Amino acid sequence: MATTTTAQRREQAKRDYDAFLAGCPTRELLSTLTDKWAALVIAALADGSQRHSELARRIAGVSQKMLTQTLRTLERDGLLTRTVTASVPARVDYALTPLGHELFPVMVAIKTWAETHMDRVFEARDRFDARS
Numbered sequence: 840m841a842t843t844t845t846a847q848r849r850e851q852a853k854r855d856y857d858a859f860l861a862g863c864p865t866r867e868l869l870s871t872l873t874d875k876w877a878a879l880v881i882a883a884l885a886d887g888s889q890r891h892s893e894l895a896r897r898i899a900g901v902s903q904k905m906l907t908q909t910l911r912t913l914e915r916d917g918l919l920t921r922t923v924t925a926s927v928p929a930r931v932d933y934a935l936t937p938l939g940h941e942l943f944p945v946m947v948a949i950k951t952w953a954e955t956h957m958d959r960v961f962e963a964r965d966r967f968d969a970r971s
Contacts, residue, residue: 884919884935890933918936
């Protein structure tokens, strides 16, 4: 009986990823990526690194708690970096990683699609609500 290495098991798992399966780890990642705050943070960081306060000003309506939570999740998933510069007060900057830059066009496409098609969505909602 041949034993498999960790790398072989990881490679097999990669071939077996299927978000339609309940236990697939891609579901958790999809949940993160489809969160509105994550999408907006990724879009905001496309122009370069920003501080927490700059992101909070740019992304209207996000609470301090939600922004911090979103930044931590994206950092954990390898989509952004958090750099602390020793100063008084300490300076913390967030920037997209190469992996985050790969994701950026997809997120911007979804954001652009939503902005472009919002009128049609409102019309569909109105038609739906009129039937009720």
